[in-house]
Amino acid sequence: MPDPTAATPPNLVESSRAIPGVDAAVQLGLTRDEYALIVEKLGREPNEVELSVFSLLWSEHCSYKHSKKLLVTLPTEGPKVVMGPGENAGAVDVGQGLAIAFKVESHNHPSAVEPFQGAATGVGGILRDIFAIGARPIAVLDSLRFGEPTSERSRYLLDHAVQGIGHYGNSIGVPTIGGEVYFEEPYEQNCLVNAMALGMAETDRMIRSAAAGVGNVVVLFGASTGRDGIGGASVLASAEFGEDDPDKRPTVQVGDPFEESKLLECSLELLERGLLVSLQDLGAAGLTSSSAEMASKGEVGVDLDVAKVPLREPGMAPFEIMVSESQERMLCVVEPARVDEVLAVTEKWEVHGTAIGTVTDTGHLRVFVGDELVGDMPVPALVDDCPMYTLEPAKPEGGAPAIYPAPTRTPAADLKDPRDLLLALLASPNIASRRPLFEQYDCLVQSRTVRRPEQADAAVLMLPRGGAIAVSIDGTGRRVAADPYKGTMENVLECAANLACAGAQPLGLTNCLNFGNPEKPHVAWQLSESIRGLGEACVALDAPVVGGNVSLYNESATGPIYPTPVVGLVGELPDPASAGRSGFGRAGDTIAVVGPFAPFLPGSELHKLRGEPLPDGLEHVDLEGAKAAHEAIRDAVRAGAITSAHDIAEGGLLVALAEAALFGGLGASVDLPLDPFANPERLLFGESPGRGFVVSGEAPALEALRERTPVTLIGTVGGDALKVAAGITEFEVALSVLSEAHGALAPLFP
Amino acid sequence: MRFGILQFPGSCDERDAVEAAARVGDAELLWHREGNLGQVDAIIVPGGFSYGDYLRAGAIARFSPAMESVIAFANEGGPVLGICNGFQVLCEAGLLPGALLRNTSLRFRCAQVDIEVVNAETAWTSAASPGETLSIPAKHGEGRFYAPNVEELEANGQVAFRYAPRQNPNGSLNDIAGVCNERGNVVGLMPHPEHAVDALTGSTDGLKLFASAVGALAGR
Numbered sequence: 001m002p003d004p005t006a007a008t009p010p011n012l013v014e015s016s017r018a019i020p021g022v023d024a025a026v027q028l029g030l031t032r033d034e035y036a037l038i039v040e041k042l043g044r045e046p047n048e049v050e051l052s053v054f055s056l057l058w059s060e061h062c063s064y065k066h067s068k069k070l071l072v073t074l075p076t077e078g079p080k081v082v083m084g085p086g087e088n089a090g091a092v093d094v095g096q097g098l099a100i101a102f103k104v105e106s107h108n109h110p111s112a113v114e115p116f117q118g119a120a121t122g123v124g125g126i127l128r129d130i131f132a133i134g135a136r137p138i139a140v141l142d143s144l145r146f147g148e149p150t151s152e153r154s155r156y157l158l159d160h161a162v163q164g165i166g167h168y169g170n171s172i173g174v175p176t177i178g179g180e181v182y183f184e185e186p187y188e189q190n191c192l193v194n195a196m197a198l199g200m201a202e203t204d205r206m207i208r209s210a211a212a213g214v215g216n217v218v219v220l221f222g223a224s225t226g227r228d229g230i231g232g233a234s235v236l237a238s239a240e241f242g243e244d245d246p247d248k249r250p251t252v253q254v255g256d257p258f259e260e261s262k263l264l265e266c267s268l269e270l271l272e273r274g275l276l277v278s279l280q281d282l283g284a285a286g287l288t289s290s291s292a293e294m295a296s297k298g299e300v301g302v303d304l305d306v307a308k309v310p311l312r313e314p315g316m317a318p319f320e321i322m323v324s325e326s327q328e329r330m331l332c333v334v335e336p337a338r339v340d341e342v343l344a345v346t347e348k349w350e351v352h353g354t355a356i357g358t359v360t361d362t363g364h365l366r367v368f369v370g371d372e373l374v375g376d377m378p379v380p381a382l383v384d385d386c387p388m389y390t391l392e393p394a395k396p397e398g399g400a401p402a403i404y405p406a407p408t409r410t411p412a413a414d415l416k417d418p419r420d421l422l423l424a425l426l427a428s429p430n431i432a433s434r435r436p437l438f439e440q441y442d443c444l445v446q447s448r449t450v451r452r453p454e455q456a457d458a459a460v461l462m463l464p465r466g467g468a469i470a471v472s473i474d475g476t477g478r479r480v481a482a483d484p485y486k487g488t489m490e491n492v493l494e495c496a497a498n499l500a501c502a503g504a505q506p507l508g509l510t511n512c513l514n515f516g517n518p519e520k521p522h523v524a525w526q527l528s529e530s531i532r533g534l535g536e537a538c539v540a541l542d543a544p545v546v547g548g549n550v551s552l553y554n555e556s557a558t559g560p561i562y563p564t565p566v567v568g569l570v571g572e573l574p575d576p577a578s579a580g581r582s583g584f585g586r587a588g589d590t591i592a593v594v595g596p597f598a599p600f601l602p603g604s605e606l607h608k609l610r611g612e613p614l615p616d617g618l619e620h621v622d623l624e625g626a627k628a629a630h631e632a633i634r635d636a637v638r639a640g641a642i643t644s645a646h647d648i649a650e651g652g653l654l655v656a657l658a659e660a661a662l663f664g665g666l667g668a669s670v671d672l673p674l675d676p677f678a679n680p681e682r683l684l685f686g687e688s689p690g691r692g693f694v695v696s697g698e699a700p701a702l703e704a705l706r707e708r709t710p711v712t713l714i715g716t717v718g719g720d721a722l723k724v725a726a727g728i729t730e731f732e733v734a735l736s737v738l739s740e741a742h743g744a745l746a747p748l749f750p
Numbered sequence: 751m752r753f754g755i756l757q758f759p760g761s762c763d764e765r766d767a768v769e770a771a772a773r774v775g776d777a778e779l780l781w782h783r784e785g786n787l788g789q790v791d792a793i794i795v796p797g798g799f800s801y802g803d804y805l806r807a808g809a810i811a812r813f814s815p816a817m818e819s820v821i822a823f824a825n826e827g828g829p830v831l832g833i834c835n836g837f838q839v840l841c842e843a844g845l846l847p848g849a850l851l852r853n854t855s856l857r858f859r860c861a862q863v864d865i866e867v868v869n870a871e872t873a874w875t876s877a878a879s880p881g882e883t884l885s886i887p888a889k890h891g892e893g894r895f896y897a898p899n900v901e902e903l904e905a906n907g908q909v910a911f912r913y914a915p916r917q918n919p920n921g922s923l924n925d926i927a928g929v930c931n932e933r934g935n936v937v938g939l940m941p942h943p944e945h946a947v948d949a950l951t952g953s954t955d956g957l958k959l960f961a962s963a964v965g966a967l968a969g970r
Contacts, residue, residue: 166858170889171799173762258760258802265759350759442860442889447766450950462950576950749857 012047013372016318019045028055034387041381049367049375052319053382056285057292060552063386066518067550070391070531078544080507082203086297088132088281089199090546091206092507094572096465099203101135104143104196104473104512104568106551110253111164111193115157119164119193120255121327126197127174128281131264132330134207134271135199138446139461140169141473142179142195143512143566147188148408149429149748154183157191159749164255165195166440171257172264176441177449177459178471183429184478186404189556194512196473196568200463207271209280210297211333211359216277218291218302218357219339221346222263222329225287225321226312228253259328259351266349267330275338275345282329288322290331291357292365296383301362307369308356318367318374333359393528394521399616400482403522403559409611418654418684418724419731421606425651425685426658427744430605433662436749450576454663457501457647458571460579468576470504472569475514476689477562482603483618484526488533488565490618493626493690495569496541497647500630501693502580503637504571506543511567514551516560526563527552534565540623541630543569573638580637582646583664587718589643590699591657591668592711595629596622597648597693599686605651606685619688625709626691632708633693641704642697643717652685654724656694658738661722667735670715674727684726751775751964754790756820756836758782758811763797763833763944770944774960782814792829792873792963793820795836797942807850807892808838817843829873829963830936834890837928837938846929846938847908848897853890854921860889862952864914865927865941869907872934877962884911884955886941888919888927893940895922895929906932911939935966 025035028051038054039045046054060066076084082099083091089103107122123140130137142165147154158181169176174197211218270276278298280290287304295302306321316324334342339355346353360366365382367375396402412424425431438453450468451460458472474495480487496506511534516523538545554561573579584591601607602615636642644664648656653672661668674683695702696717705711723732753771757764757779764779771777771794780787787793800811811817817839824830824845832840840846853859864885867878878884897903900923911928918925920940928939943956 163857170858170891171760171762171802173798256802258799258804261762261799261802262759439860440858442858444860444887444889444945444951445762445766447769447945447948447951452952 011373012376013374016047016049016374018047020048020051025051025055029059030055034058037387041378041385047375049319049322050377052323053288053375053377056288056323057382058386061284062289064550065386066389066391066552067527068388070528073531074535074545075538076545078542081544081546083133083206083546085545085547088129088209090508090510091133092546092570093203094463094469095467097203098463098465099201099206100469100570101130101133101199101201102196102510102568102570103129103547104194104510104566105549106512106514107193107195108191108514108551108554111161112191115160116164117254119161120168121253122193122195123165123168124255124257124260124327125283126195127172127260128283130197130199131267132209132279132281134205135201136268137174137197137199138448139198139471140174140176140195141471141568142176143473143475144181145187145192145477145564146183147185148183151188154188155748161193162437162440168255168257170442172261173445175443175445175449177443178453178473180473180475181434181437182477184562185407186559186561189558190554190561192514192564194566196510198471198570205271207276207279209278209294211294211300211302212277212298213335214300214359214361215336216359217334217336217339217355218304218359219332219334219342219353220309220329220356221266221351221353223256223259223326224310224312224352225324225326227316227320227324228326253325253327255327262349262351263328263330266346266351270342270345275334275342277333277335279330279332282331284325286324292379292382294331294333295365295379301360301364301379302357303360303366303368304357305368305370308354310352310354318369322367391518391524391528392521393525395525396522400614401616404481404614406611406613407608410609413610418680418729419733421685422654422658422733423741424609425605425655426738426741428605428609429745431651431655432744433742436746450579451502456580457498457582458504460502460576462576468573468579470499470502470571470573472498473566474498475564475566477564478608478614479603479618480530480565481562482614484529484563485533486618486621488530489537489621489623490689491565492534492537492541492567494647494649495567496543496630497690499569499571500634501582501645501647503573503578503634505634506541506569506571508546509538509543509567509569510546511548511565512551514554514561514564514566516555517553523560530563530565537623540627578638578640581644582660583644584660584666584668584696584717585643585664587666589696589717590702590713591670591694591696591715591717592702592713593653594633594693594695594705594711595709596625596691597688598691599652599682599688601682601686604685604687606681622691629691629693629709632705633695636701636705641701642695644696646694647690648692648694649689650687652687654684658722660694661735662738662742666717667719667721668715668717669723672714672726673712680726680729751967752790753777753792753794754780754787755794755796756780756782756816758800758814760800760802761796761798763942767794767796767833767944770947770956771960773947773957774964780816782816785815785819787819787823791967793823795832795839797834797836800835800839807835808842811839812842821845824936827933827935829966831874831959832938833942833944834940837940838892840936840938845936846931847903848895848929850892851894851896852892853894858891859919860887861919863888863917863919863941865911866914868909868912869930872910872930872937873966874937874959874962875910876965878958883914884958885953886943886946886956888941890940893920893922895926897923900924903929908932910937
């Protein structure tokens with residue numbers, strides 16, 4: 001190791017030469033080895049500003065140091081991909097000169113500490129990622145996980161997270177068009193709040209984030225910078241939860257959707273007028289990560305004068321300004337001759353544009369206070385030299401049951417009668433109608449929403465120059481826990497099945513990988529197996545990964561969360577008028593089960609209600625068979641040949657039939673072919689995600705699907721009840737009774 | 751026929767209103783700092799969260815330079831429509847009676863609702879029939895209409911729209927969804943007619959309001 005004192009650059013101002021040292025580095029989350037590496041790269045020990053900057057950029061959240069080696073195995077290329085991983089968001093071509101940008105991101109740890117602001121700023125952050133590449137945000141979806149609603153804390157987190165998402169999305173005028181929520185005990189102490197956003201842009205007008213042009217000016221605009229959220233997202237997201245969480249509340253950022261609304265319009269006007277060289281949002285790690293990433297991508301240096309940053313409170317130290325996570329800020333690079341025009345636009349939108357730095361050829365990120373240099377770091381050391389770790393995965397003896405206790409038995413555990421079980425499942429938290437949640441979100445602002453929640457399995461938005469897109473977000477944590485590899489494949493299939501039911505073909509996929517501490521072998525096993533399954537499913541479905549996010553260390557004293565990869569798929573359909581519906585639509589239609597539906601009970605919702613332990617492994621997943629079914633259904637929907645299509649997901653076949661009846665307001669009579677010696681529960685309540693569909697239409701159209709995928713005709717649409725015959729089982733239940741059971745979540749939102 | 755749609759910082763349904771109005775005439779955005787409204791024949795104050803709804807919904811926007819001109823335009827008999835946040839702004843500006851309070855549920859709610867046209871003689875309802883039901887989405891957290899003199903408003907024919915039975919999403923007094931001034935040229939409602947102009951997105955019933963303004967201009 002070089003002598004640190006000897007290597008101190010003479011131009012570093014005297015007052016900033018104090019060395020916090022290795023113990024301070026450890027407190028900031030770095031390891032001793034990482035600190036030694038920083039000293040080596042810097043040629044001396046870092047001062048306070050430099051150590052703060054390194055600790056953030058070398059955190060898991062910014063560096064992906066535990067996941068990058070796995071993520072590079074995912075397929076990222078395809079004919080429709082116009083922007084892949086590495087930019088603020090990915091984007092796919094939807095034709096006629098338009099691209100759709102999209103990305104999902106987690107805000108789990110902030111939401112567990114302060115659910116309203118945590119969820120709200122999660123939405124704000126993902127929206128900035130979208131307009132940072134020059135796309136106007138057109139939709140938000142969310143993916144939420146909480147402990148069982150029997151817990152008061154879970155109900156509190158749910159209620160406030162939903163209100164926070166609504167507060168931000170509704171106020172900024174971006175529709176929340178879909179989402180999902182599940183309740184499982186392993187999320188009790190560590191809830192998940194993932195937000196996905198989509199934007200639309202002229203393909204040739206999108207902008208990247210690389211700084212370029214030595215001598216160009218760096219302009220900061222948006223909210224002023226305060227002490228809120230210092231080390232919030234990056235630090236919270238890079239460690240497990242302890243018992244001092246309320247003390248962390250000051251590290252949660254506070255969102256202001258009105259400020260962001262101005263920021264959005266201002267950014268898009270700047271881009272429309274061609275005034276910017278590059279644009280980047282300030283997210284986790286604030287000015288530190290935005291400036292370092294801009295410099296790194298452009299292979300240039302950046303000088304910043306933190307004395308010029310508009311502050312919310314006096315007396316902030318240079319390191320605080322560099323690491324503040326105050327929300328609603330953007331950074332752009334501008335040619336000197338255009339600075340006045342840029343500042344006039346920021347003035348119009350009242351977002352305080354300020355020139356705070358310049359692009360240099362030094363290759364260093366240099367931080368000044370006026371003329372005084374207070375920090376000087378080589379950009380490659382900050383962004384490229386963080387050590388990448390190879391995980392040491394090991395499947396624990398016995399698999400999932402060795403990691404997770406069996407779910408708690410519910411009062412429905414002793415039910416045997418299929419009618420009672422159907423009602424219990426419909427009323428269970430994971431299956432009951434999400435209407436009490438999604439009615440708190442504006443799903444239709446911007447006038448594109450052709451299919452709202454519960455109208456189709458995927459949300460459908462029409463595009464201005466013809467055609468439409470469909471989008472769905474899905475995660476199946478409990479089944480991924482049972483089998484990280486096959487569970488993740490099922491997860492992608494289920495999401496793609498939703499698109500097929502709407503008539504859409506996948507264009508690209510984004511993902512948020514929510515896992516526990518990857519330094520533990522069993523979590524490393526979950527993560528590596530899950531990414532393997534994700535990659536294989538994406539290849540099989542021709543759905544390249546265009547971007548994503550990793551959220552690790554989702555653990556508490558009681559253990560890790562269920563491994564929860566959340567995938568968001570965007571697909572296209574030629575005609576919004578032919579978008580599919582999930583509810584029965586016409587009395588007299590024939591009903592069929594379509595696809596290679598192969599139900600099994602282990603890992604199902606029914607087994608969860610009964611408190612059965614998770615299985616060690618899931619059944620074989622037939623990717624090719626599933627894909628053939630998706631294509632057959634997609635084509636039939638597009639051709640208008642069928643009336644409805646709904647995938648058979650949580651709860652199995654009977655639940656899917658009940659949902660199709662409820663969504664369409666029409667009953668059905670079905671006679672399910674059942675071997676008299678077979679266990680009827682497996683057919684009625686077994687699960688086979690992404691591989692089975694309840695389809696209605698005229699019988700010949702359903703028969704025609706048989707050339708491409710298995711079809712079993714099971715009954716007829718009509719009446720105001722669901723009538724079921726299956727072997728010796730026979731029962732009838734009125735739609736009003738189904739509806740009442742399905743409405744079981746309403747009391748959670750008094 | 752030229753519609754002008756005000757745009758405040760924080761407006762979010764202004765582009766939807768432009769597109770909806772453009773189905774029956776010409777439409778343009780008017781920036782809130784601009785006192786001169788130009789040559790427009792009707793004005794729409796759109797939905798959204800002007801100034802973040804800070805202080806109180808509509809309370810800040812009503813002081814913008816453009817609102818001075820809107821008040822003058824309305825006083826001369828020009829047709830003015832306030833939608834959702836725009837309705838709140840017009841109440842704050844004194845162009846419409848009453849006030850919008852937080853929903854009784856204290857929650858934002860988004861739902862397709864049926865509203866009944868109570869007064870079909872205003873500048874924005876004349877293309878509808880009295881008693882006609884329109885399917886239009888409502889989405890707001892502060893839409894509970896209240897006026898101390900509600901009996902007087904009812905007697906004057908100033909209740910323009912009423913939620914259909916059991917569809918009141920916010921606890922409004924007398925199920926009132928929209929009101930008008932005494933002259934009938936200024937109308938405000940909480941549901942969003944600009945989001946009900948295309949069968950693909952659910953309904954075309956909202957077009958009646960924009961068509962009414964065209965008819966009112968032709969008749970003037």
